[in-house]
Amino acid sequence: MSTESTEFSFEMRNITKVFPGIIANNDITFQVRKQEVHALLGENGAGKSTLMSVLFGLYQPEHGEIIINGEKASIRNPNDANEYGIGMVHQHFKLVQNFTALQNIVLGVETTKNGFLDFAPARAKLNELTEHYQLKVDLDMLIEDMTVGMQQRVEILKMLYRENEILIFDEPTAVLTPQEVEELMKSIEGLVAEGKSIVFISHKLNEIMRIANRCTVLRSGKVTGTVDIKDTSKEELSEMMVGRKVLLAPDKTQVKPGEVLMSVRDLMVKGAKGHNDAVRGVSFDVRRGEILCIAGIDGNGQTELVYGLTGLRKIERGTVRFGDDDVTQKSIRYRNSRHLSHIPEDRHKHGLVLDYDISENMILQTYYEKPVSTRGIIDYRGAYEHADELIERYDVRCAQGARTRAGSLSGGNQQKVIVAREIERNSDVLIAVQPTRGMDVGAIEFIHKQLLRMREDGKGILLISLELEEVMNISDRILVMYEGEIVGELDPDKTDFQELGLYMAGAKRTPVSAA
Amino acid sequence: MAKKIFISPFMVTFVATIITIIIGLLIGLILLLLTSGNVALPAFKMIVTGGFGLTGLLNGIGRVLYYAVPIMMTGLSVGFALRTGIFNIGAPGQFLIGLYAGLFVAMHFSPQLGAYTWVFSILAGAACGGLWGLLQGVLQAYKNLNAIVCGIMLNYVSLFLVNMLIRSDHALYVGGQGWTAPVPSVGLLPSFNLNQIFTASAANSGIVFGVIVCVVAFIILKKTTAGFEMKACGLNRDAAQYAGVNVKKAAILAMLLAGIFAGLGGTMYHNGTMGQQYTLTDALRPEGFTGIPVALLGSNHPIAIIFSGLFIAYLEVGGLGMQSLGIPSEMVTIITSVTIFFCSFNLLFKKMYIRLIGKAFGEMI
Ligand SMILES: Nc1ncnc2c1ncn2[C@@H]1O[C@H](COP(=O)(O)OP(=O)(O)OP(=O)(O)O)[C@@H](O)[C@H]1O
Ligand SMILES: [Mg+2]
Numbered sequence: 001m002s003t004e005s006t007e008f009s010f011e012m013r014n015i016t017k018v019f020p021g022i023i024a025n026n027d028i029t030f031q032v033r034k035q036e037v038h039a040l041l042g043e044n045g046a047g048k049s050t051l052m053s054v055l056f057g058l059y060q061p062e063h064g065e066i067i068i069n070g071e072k073a074s075i076r077n078p079n080d081a082n083e084y085g086i087g088m089v090h091q092h093f094k095l096v097q098n099f100t101a102l103q104n105i106v107l108g109v110e111t112t113k114n115g116f117l118d119f120a121p122a123r124a125k126l127n128e129l130t131e132h133y134q135l136k137v138d139l140d141m142l143i144e145d146m147t148v149g150m151q152q153r154v155e156i157l158k159m160l161y162r163e164n165e166i167l168i169f170d171e172p173t174a175v176l177t178p179q180e181v182e183e184l185m186k187s188i189e190g191l192v193a194e195g196k197s198i199v200f201i202s203h204k205l206n207e208i209m210r211i212a213n214r215c216t217v218l219r220s221g222k223v224t225g226t227v228d229i230k231d232t233s234k235e236e237l238s239e240m241m242v243g244r245k246v247l248l249a250p251d252k253t254q255v256k257p258g259e260v261l262m263s264v265r266d267l268m269v270k271g272a273k274g275h276n277d278a279v280r281g282v283s284f285d286v287r288r289g290e291i292l293c294i295a296g297i298d299g300n301g302q303t304e305l306v307y308g309l310t311g312l313r314k315i316e317r318g319t320v321r322f323g324d325d326d327v328t329q330k331s332i333r334y335r336n337s338r339h340l341s342h343i344p345e346d347r348h349k350h351g352l353v354l355d356y357d358i359s360e361n362m363i364l365q366t367y368y369e370k371p372v373s374t375r376g377i378i379d380y381r382g383a384y385e386h387a388d389e390l391i392e393r394y395d396v397r398c399a400q401g402a403r404t405r406a407g408s409l410s411g412g413n414q415q416k417v418i419v420a421r422e423i424e425r426n427s428d429v430l431i432a433v434q435p436t437r438g439m440d441v442g443a444i445e446f447i448h449k450q451l452l453r454m455r456e457d458g459k460g461i462l463l464i465s466l467e468l469e470e471v472m473n474i475s476d477r478i479l480v481m482y483e484g485e486i487v488g489e490l491d492p493d494k495t496d497f498q499e500l501g502l503y504m505a506g507a508k509r510t511p512v513s514a515a
Numbered sequence: 516m517a518k519k520i521f522i523s524p525f526m527v528t529f530v531a532t533i534i535t536i537i538i539g540l541l542i543g544l545i546l547l548l549l550t551s552g553n554v555a556l557p558a559f560k561m562i563v564t565g566g567f568g569l570t571g572l573l574n575g576i577g578r579v580l581y582y583a584v585p586i587m588m589t590g591l592s593v594g595f596a597l598r599t600g601i602f603n604i605g606a607p608g609q610f611l612i613g614l615y616a617g618l619f620v621a622m623h624f625s626p627q628l629g630a631y632t633w634v635f636s637i638l639a640g641a642a643c644g645g646l647w648g649l650l651q652g653v654l655q656a657y658k659n660l661n662a663i664v665c666g667i668m669l670n671y672v673s674l675f676l677v678n679m680l681i682r683s684d685h686a687l688y689v690g691g692q693g694w695t696a697p698v699p700s701v702g703l704l705p706s707f708n709l710n711q712i713f714t715a716s717a718a719n720s721g722i723v724f725g726v727i728v729c730v731v732a733f734i735i736l737k738k739t740t741a742g743f744e745m746k747a748c749g750l751n752r753d754a755a756q757y758a759g760v761n762v763k764k765a766a767i768l769a770m771l772l773a774g775i776f777a778g779l780g781g782t783m784y785h786n787g788t789m790g791q792q793y794t795l796t797d798a799l800r801p802e803g804f805t806g807i808p809v810a811l812l813g814s815n816h817p818i819a820i821i822f823s824g825l826f827i828a829y830l831e832v833g834g835l836g837m838q839s840l841g842i843p844s845e846m847v848t849i850i851t852s853v854t855i856f857f858c859s860f861n862l863l864f865k866k867m868y869i870r871l872i873g874k875a876f877g878e879m880i
Contacts, residue, residue, distance in 0.1 A: 310757075312756065312757065331759070331761075332756065332757070332758075332759045333759030333760075333761070336758075336759045337759070342757070344757060349751075349753045349754070350753050350754050350756075350757035351754065351757070352751075352754060353747050353750045353751045353754045353755070354750070354751065355750045355751075356746075356747070356750065360743070364747070364754070364757075364758040365758045365759055367740055367743045367744075368740045368744075373740050376739050376740050376741065377738050377739055377740075378738060378739065378740055378743055380738075
């Protein structure tokens with residue numbers, strides 16, 4: 001076959017990939033045309049990342065073949081994939097934590113001058129790329145100091161830098177703001193126009209409707225079907241995916257907020273490495289029975305605000321109290337055990353010990369208390385039972401029950417483990433940072449219901465989200481954070497995306513009183 | 516339809532370890548062929564059979580049991596600390612401090628302690644080794660000293676400290692000949708008749724205590740809240756911190772325990788058999804460093820370390836046997852070290868092995 005005669009950029013035929021206890025990909029055939037954006041949709045754990053990891057050479061399939069430009073390809077590792085012009089933005093970033101963005105991006109394709117590393121050409125090219133694609137990245141910042149959003153942009157930039165022909169985006173938008181998503185969409189259109197083929201994985205149906213030409217839906221490792229986007233709707237897609245109708249906007253009952261649970265006054269927290277003031281004099285209250293949302297573009301101090309509230313970083317000035325308990329100087333353990341649950345922004349950094357199994361992750365904060373342990377001995381049997389129950393209720397898809405290693409779960413299922421743990425700890429206040437990151441529509445619906453139930457039970461929730469739809473749908477009050485300050489308070493019923501956008505961009509601000 | 520294979524991670528580790536050992540031995544053979552020409556094959560046989568043919572099987576086993584005790588303990592020390600994410604290069608120092616403390620108690624207090632002297636020697640060795648580990652732990656945690664640098668420096672501090680203490684102690688240092696007086700018999704670990712069962716060897720109850728200590732370490736890691744904390748710190752420090760674990764405290768506790776294990780090794784080695792005399796030198800004893808390959812070969816697992824300790828002792832005994840073939844002792848040391856060195860590459864081979872058999876595995880391990 002000649003290279004010209006085939007309509008497909010690449011084909012994956014009858015791919016089967018087995019993991020211990022589970023068939024992640026079951027006889028999947030997946031064909032992507034030239035100059036096409038092909039969306040891959042499916043529930044958490046359906047096998048999307050696995051399929052793309054097979055294409056990228058990270059996994060070897062038990063069965064099936066890969067055909068690129070009409071010729072059978074053998075891809076044994078990511079280097080082979082690179083040779084074939086395949087690039088991938090990983091759902092869980094593969095970045096070296098103590099390297100800068102620049103070092104990460106050029107890693108493996110370094111330019112040298114007289115045998116020494118020469119970053120100048122790379123830097124010039126990257127400046128061009130960030131300009132062109134509107135990706136805000138500090139090239140000289142260490143990955144470990146970055147917000148998850150910026151890491152996502154580095155990961156995207158890293159692929160764009162390599163000039164591949166086949167581009168795989170595995171949930172690139174899970175932590176991007178709407179504006180960034182729009183820029184990314186434009187970039188993808190540009191790439192397609194240049195002749196590239198794109199695989200786009202996302203749980204956000206709007207994005208798929210907006211950008212894709214066709215969409216393949218997976219369920220439990222099998223293909224449910226491939227549809228043309230112009231002949232389908234969001235509702236049909238979500239039904240194909242979960243096998244039932246999904247409520248895209250949850251019902252919200254009226255709850256009258258009660259007394260103040262958490263009160264923050266004039267809070268100041270430093271940024272990474274203490275260079276700057278990331279949070280500058282923030283004050284607000286969280287009351288019983290309310291979901292207070294902090295909206296804002298990534299990197300405006302939300303991460304540091306949460307670090308300050310939870311005790312992960314020292315508070316420079318101001319106070320945090322729960323009722324009349326001033327915890328400003330108290331340890332993480334103190335806050336954790338008395339008042340606070342916390343769904344962290346970065347599930348791999350803080351949320352999970354990937355090499356622990358689900359049951360161990362479920363007792364991550366409570367392992368030392370009764371009933372999980374007595375006199376220093378952990379009751380693992382009890383922990384297994386507890387975990388099995390939560391797995392059941394939160395529908396965590398796992399191959400080996402409570403003993404499944406957290407690291408082997410799909411991204412959305414890892415998130416479910418964290419959310420289940422934090423909600424079930426039943427603290428008075430829940431700080432939820434991007435709680436539904438990477439979850440499928442069905443799971444999001446469920447988690448939103450849980451959050452609303454907590455609110456009805458008289459808990460207070462501080463929601464930090466980039467997801468404007470989520471913000472509008474479930475919060476009772478919105479505070480907008482811009483450059484470390486609260487610049488406005490909005491009522492989700494009386495505002496719209498546009499006004500919110502203006503506040504978030506710093507174009508509008510109104511004075512806010514704390515109480 | 517896809518075949519469903521399930522092989523436990525344990526099996527993978529086990530098979531990888533065996534493959535590693537074979538490769539390590541083959542490299543030893545190549546070295547022998549290159550250096551020792553005509554005696555290479557008999558010498559290799561000596562390594563492989565652990566020198567058992569030389570003095571009889573039972574005696575051979577006894578010697579292995581004797582040599583295994585100190586390296587099992589230092590291996591446990593290194594492996595345990597690694598589970599918490601700390602590379603305890605300070606094990607030789609802790610070993611030496613433990614050795615000295617046990618010796619000190621035996622020499623000075625045997626009249627008062629009588630038949631229980633050996634018990635107190637062991638306790639003193641554990642306590643002082645532990646304190647030495649604790650010191651390193653505190654320096655690392657609160658003064659932010661690099662663990663490697665800190666450990667290496669403390670090793671030398673312990674070496675010269677012990678030399679100094681011995682020199683100024685007339686009960687220990689006899690006649691300025693460069694070594695200490697032998698441990699009085701009440702200071703010796705009971706033999707449990709092992710020296711008789713394994714004819715005329717130095718085997719003693721140390722091996723029994725060593726195994727017990729490994730099992731205790733295993734239980735600490737497996738069942739206790741402290742173990743849960745330490746493992747969490749080793750696997751993901753940020754998550755441990757997020758969960759409210761005091762990561763500094765956990766690291767210090769781990770170093771305390773690691774020090775206790777190494778210190779026990781020192782005492783049980785020196786008070787293990789009759790006639791041991793510590794020679795004052797400017798070099799650290801090798802048992803401490805051998806702990807590193809023992810830990811690696813045992814994948815830092817306390818129970819596996821029992822076996823890797825025995826195995827490396829077996830190689831050492833075989834190595835000693837090679838001297839009878841006229842291979843110079845330096846060469847013997849080099850060959851056994853290289854073999855041991857390659858035997859501890861099991862992590863590398865684990866990956867290769869997974870590739871080999873393991874389409875089904877992915878990155879499971
Ligand atoms: N390395 C692994 N070892 C064992 N099982 C794995 C591994 N990677 C994935 N799995 C299992 O394979 C299944 C498919 O996972 P995959 O990551 O492909 O899902 P996904 O469709 O990308 O889901 P998500 O939307 O949550 O990212 C899951 O059940 C997961 O538990
Ligand atoms: Mg995925």
